[in-house]
Amino acid sequence: MSNEQSNSFVNRETPIPVVSVTAPDASRGPTPSTQDGSKHHLSASKLKDKLESLGDNIGRPESPSRVSDRLFTMLLSQVLPSQDYDTDTQASVKDRRSREYVDRPSFSLPVMSSNFRRFNARIGVAFVFQNRAIRLFTWRQPTQTLSFLFVYTFVCVNPTLLAVLPLASCLFFIMVPAFLARHPPPPTNLPTDLYPLSGPPLAAAQTIRPAPELSKDFFRNMRDLQNCMEDFSRVHDSILSVTVPLTNFSNEALSSTLYLLLLFTSVLLFITAHLLPFRFIFLLLGYTLTILGHPFIQDLLTSDSTMQLVEEKQHESRSFLLNLSKSDITLATTPFPREVEIFELQHRPLHLTSGEYEPVIFSPSPYAPLSPSRIAGDRPKGTPFFEDVQPPQGWRWCDKKWTLDLLSREWVEERCVTGVEVEIEGERWVTDLHYEVLEESDGGKGKKAKGKERGRDQEREALRKTWEMHRPSRKGEWRRRRWVRGVERVSVEAT
Incomplete structure (x- = not known):
């Protein structure tokens, strides 16, 4: 064993089965035969060829880290999907682990295999602590457990000792063992004077290094990591089986x-x-x-x-x-009903003052004269037919048909809609008002204001003809009325 491996942090006390691959020896007898009579054995040369075939350059030996990297990559590529689900924008439930909330690297098989190897080589100290905790709380050595109870009693009686506990742990569990590693105690069969503690150090300083890849400690870490995953899964499932039915x-x-x-x-x-x-x-x-x-x-x-x-x-x-x-x-077993609304919009060009309004669309907004979409010049959004109006998601109709809202003045006042004419009888239309554009005087000469468009002249001419026919009209190009219908929540049994 090399010096680097001997100084590394050995974190296991139990042996692990090792499979040795050697060349066939004639002195050990014939090779075991299979059922069909053919003989098979795994030689070192064949195993070397298999491992070298995983690399880019066939026939060239590779380092153990490169071979293990390719082994983990091949294993993960068989069980993990290639699609990146971290950028799913169609998810109905927010995922707080998404990159939209935390900027973290995306999933990658090479990075996953490399990080797993690095993590597995360094996780041994956690398993050492776990094994010692298990030995402590299972009373393998009652004196150690009783000593822990005495210390725990002192801490509970005087909680201020919690400030001393981390420092004392650092002294007795880190620095004292490190000092004893450089100044080992004398053997029992030799006099103490030959090993003075004040003399020069007798051994090199103990260092903690990651477990070498494809070593015994590396595979022991994999074994303990596998067992920890199983323990976590069992505890997780046990907690959920008790708490979820009570709280969901x-x-x-x-x-x-x-x-x-x-x-x-x-x-x-x-x-x-x-x-x-x-x-x-x-x-x-x-x-x-x-x-x-x-x-x-x-x-x-x-x-x-x-x-x-x-x-x-x-x-x-x-x-x-x-x-x-x-x-x-x-x-409450019956769902509480709610009311939804839809606005029927009709349109008529301004120059057709005597024409009829034509149905355009059923929109969720009234498309008022001073609405942001109207000012921006956007067309109203909706559906052209009543049958295409659907209830909100998670709701269903509880009324058979739509009902005309007869209180048109109330929803106009609630929305603070201005510049409209409200019908309190009849079909309850709420129509835009078209104000007549007056001619501006210029020095008393009766000249028209400069910068007026030709469309304004046509509007004034149409209004002038209307007044001449004794049929005054101030209605604009849009009108709307409100329809309502009841909805109720869709229960789980109904779905």
């Missing part, structure tokens, strides 16, 4: 009852939290969790009688909440 309002009465209980408890704690003995609570909680990890307690908890008792208590508590929700919570 699939049973609205049960979730409403739980919501009220949490609300009242939050209000009560907001008032009385300063009266609670938090030191005793944390002390009792720590001792309880530590004692639950004892093998004797674990055997009691995993027994059939205990599991049956827990299931019965869980069933009783759920039944209590269900009965409480049925007796105290009343939910």
